[in-house]
Amino acid sequence: MAEKITLSVIKADVGGFVGHSSVHPALLARAASCMAQAKENGLLVDAHVTHVGDDINLVMTHRRGVDDDSIHKLSWDTFVSCTEEARRLKLYGAGQDLLADAFSGNVKGMGPGVAEMEFAERTSEPVIVFMADKTSPGAWNLPLYKIFADPFNTAGLVIDPRVHAGFRFEVLDLRDHKRIIFNCPEELYDMLVFIGAPGRYCIRTIWARESGMIAAASSTQRLSHIAGKYVGKDDPVLIVRCQSGLPAVGEVLEPFSRPHLVAGWMRGSHHGPLMPCSVEGATPSRFDGPPRVVGLGFQLAQGKLIGPQDFFADVAFDRARQLANEVADYLRSMGPFEPHRLPLEDMEYTTLPEVTKRLAGRFEDVK
Ligand code: F6R
Ligand code: MG
Ligand code: MG
Numbered sequence: 001m002a003e004k005i006t007l008s009v010i011k012a013d014v015g016g017f018v019g020h021s022s023v024h025p026a027l028l029a030r031a032a033s034c035m036a037q038a039k040e041n042g043l044l045v046d047a048h049v050t051h052v053g054d055d056i057n058l059v060m061t062h063r064r065g066v067d068d069d070s071i072h073k074l075s076w077d078t079f080v081s082c083t084e085e086a087r088r089l090k091l092y093g094a095g096q097d098l099l100a101d102a103f104s105g106n107v108k109g110m111g112p113g114v115a116e117m118e119f120a121e122r123t124s125e126p127v128i129v130f131m132a133d134k135t136s137p138g139a140w141n142l143p144l145y146k147i148f149a150d151p152f153n154t155a156g157l158v159i160d161p162r163v164h165a166g167f168r169f170e171v172l173d174l175r176d177h178k179r180i181i182f183n184c185p186e187e188l189y190d191m192l193v194f195i196g197a198p199g200r201y202c203i204r205t206i207w208a209r210e211s212g213m214i215a216a217a218s219s220t221q222r223l224s225h226i227a228g229k230y231v232g233k234d235d236p237v238l239i240v241r242c243q244s245g246l247p248a249v250g251e252v253l254e255p256f257s258r259p260h261l262v263a264g265w266m267r268g269s270h271h272g273p274l275m276p277c278s279v280e281g282a283t284p285s286r287f288d289g290p291p292r293v294v295g296l297g298f299q300l301a302q303g304k305l306i307g308p309q310d311f312f313a314d315v316a317f318d319r320a321r322q323l324a325n326e327v328a329d330y331l332r333s334m335g336p337f338e339p340h341r342l343p344l345e346d347m348e349y350t351t352l353p354e355v356t357k358r359l360a361g362r363f364e365d366v367k
Helices: 025-040 069-088 137-149 188-195 223-227 249-257 315-332 352-362
Strands: 004-012 046-052 055-062 113-120 125-133 167-173 178-184 201-208 214-218 237-241 261-264 270-273 292-301 304-310
Touching: 004 069, 004 125, 004 237, 025 046, 025 055, 025 069, 046 125, 046 292, 046 304, 055 069, 055 125, 055 292, 055 304, 113 214, 113 237, 125 249, 137 167, 137 188, 137 201, 137 214, 137 237, 137 249, 137 261, 167 188, 178 188, 188 201, 249 292, 249 315, 270 315
Parallel strands: none
Antiparallel strands: 004 055, 004 113, 046 055, 125 237, 125 292, 167 178, 167 201, 201 214, 214 237, 261 270, 292 304
């Protein structure tokens, strides 16, 4: 059997340029040089450094499996090095997502977001890496449901014998730290009870039932859950393998043609449309948004990352961007009212305890 390859996507916001809108080229250059060194010394097979909004994304291939100490340490050290550069340029929120003083074996729980999968590279191995800014991990629930469970999105579920058997979904309960696996299509209705609440339940892994192949892996870290208070958003990443018994590239991209509402946007406290855009267009501006998603395609060749193909640069997604702008206009007109603003308990910034305390004496009992 072919030697397995691991695809690791690890991301962090270690300083924004300007505000929380983008990453300064000097940080991307610093990250690229760390990656080049790791390729030279044999730790990595290949790497691609990119960004969405204010998050640096390291797309790495290697032969060390998921949750590997040295790959996680390399990512941590890369973000620490980028932070030095961010401090020098006085970029905004330098070191924001590095929650610990020192690396402790795995970046999970330390701030950065991680999506990883290990597999035997197929004869041809197309993968798409999705990266979002100004939102949180539950943002992938709706598109993953459409890609792997909705026959109106994915024709292959109906007409491709290798896809017809359906998929297994691993769903995480982020509050009680539990997981459950659903076999779809027969358990679709049960699964939707949970994944329709993306603030608490997130799809982490998907496998094809026919072949057992891993098909998708997402990041599910929530910084606010890690730190117990607001420390920035948990802008998520997602890896999806495509074709030959899995959804086609176009089926994987299709859900993003209709921007869905996600939690995040300004101060991590508002609902907004997830706007698909190119890497170049991934600079959230209006009201610090709207939330963005970038989709980069690669062909793997003995672990080499052939690409990327910047899918949402395509004119076919112009209408999605236009719709996202219209939805943004509409929602913004609601100002501080729900459901544009998140419910009190989900907001990442709040003055509620302080205002409640100050006004406590003025609340009178009502008969
Ligand atoms: C949301 C985000 C921004 C900031 C906002 C205020 O994820 O990053 O919307 O929350 O710009 O930032 P501070 O509190 O740093 O002034
Ligand atoms: Mg930021
Ligand atoms: Mg961000």
